[in-house]
Amino acid sequence: MNPTFNAKELQELLHNLTGQGALTEAAVLLGCLGLSWLICFLLRKVLTVQGAVLFGRSVVDGVLFPVFALLLALVAREFLKGLVPVAVFKVAIPILTSLVLIRLTVRVLSAAFPDSAWMRAIERTLSWVAWIVVVLWVTGVMPAVLEQLDGVRWKIGSAQISLRNMIEGTLTAAVVMVLALWVSAALERKIIHGTGNDLSMRKMISNIVRAVLLFVGLLLALSAVGIDLTALSVLGGAIGVGVGFGLQKIAANYVSGFVILAERSLRIGDMVKVDNFEGRISDIRTRYTVIRALNGREAIVPNEMLITQRVENSSLADPRVLITSTVQVAYGTDVRALQPKLVEAIGAVERVIADPGPAVQLSAFAADGMDLTLQFWIRDPENGQGPVKSEVNLAVLAVLNAEGVEIPFPQRVMHTRVVPAKEEG
DSSP states (O other): OOOOOOHHHHHHHHHHHTSHHHHHHHHHHHHHHHHHHHHHHHHHHHHTOOSOTTTOSSTTSSSHHHHHHHHHHHHHHHHHTTTSOOOHHHHHHHHHHHHHHHHHHHHHHHHHSTTOTTHHHHHHHHHHHHHHHHHHHHHTOHHHHHHHHHHOEEEETTEEEEHHHHHHHHHHHHHHHHHHHHHHHHHHHHHHTSSOSOHHHHHHHHHHHHHHHHHHHHHHHHHHHTOOGGGHHHHHHHHHHHHHHTSHHHHHHHHHHHHHHHHTSSOTTOEEEETTEEEEEEEEOSSEEEEEOTTSOEEEEEHHHHHHSOOEETTSSOOOEEEEEEEEEOTTOOHHHHHHHHHHHHHTSTTBOSSSOOEEEEEEEOSSSEEEEEEEEESOGGGOSHHHHHHHHHHHHHHHHHHTOOOOOOOOOOOOOOOOOOOOO
16 A cells, blocks of 8 residues: 555545545445454354453454454455545545554553553543544655655664654554553463462463563564664663662562462462561562451562561461460359360351360469460451451350359459557556
């Protein structure tokens, strides 16, 4: 497709757009759009993809609709050559091409950064740039603009670089990075939602795949801009010095993240206690780990801290957790006869497990009564310890009330000293 138009060709294009053949082209173009919609509709039913980059939220909202429409328009244009003057397709094909690029970029960035507030601004900017390029292309001004851009040159080392080369290289680099983001996001979603019980290992694999694809995409993007990749050896040395001084903490966190995921000492779903903060691991990133407490608070813990400091993991080898409670009974209570009844009542609580079973021990002789220590185990610490401890205490209280066992109040023995009065002299 040659974009070069002169004034005469532009006048001929406008004349053909108002001719009878334009109606035929418009009808064929509408048929191409309808056929593209039908293909996307059937593919979406077969592939059962919802909300993806290819299909979007609706049939015409993804990338595939303009892609199929563009391909069908190219075929239809070749078929109509020699039958009618081609005018409508000279305008429609650049528009569809711009629509493909806009949809691809916006959908991929929206999928990669779903909560970003600046996505709307990027979408508007890309749309304006794409439509301006289409207007310049159709009107025939684009060759003159490209010629002027090619005339702006400067020398970098031994290479001559023009403004046109920089713009084309930047656009190519942007497309390459968008495709890399798209592929990495698709693979990450596939790996994370794949089969297998070890979510942490799948998370590590997805992080590695994403990093490798983005690195390869960056190299291809730099090559497309015209940067000599051999210069990266010097850049790598500079980065190494920077990491050694200013970026060592960030680098340590990234390395620690991969070590945690590889060793599987901490896994998503484990109950841990780090720096007096206790909660469940909800996500493990390459730089930090998210720990969610039972009260809803979330802590973002750098991965280096999880490697260099002591971490209490309640779910590493065995998810069972021991919980204790105490109750005091009055002196004179038959503790030996009371113990099996309390054990039976504790074991009847829903979350208390039978192996190891609950136990009741006479732990101390206090000033006001005898202290009994209640011990029981649970298998689901992520559901909290407070509710099950409350149920156990209520069950114990019911047994004490049924047996008539007194829970003593604080008692004090007072001695009164009588001082004899002095004799009168």
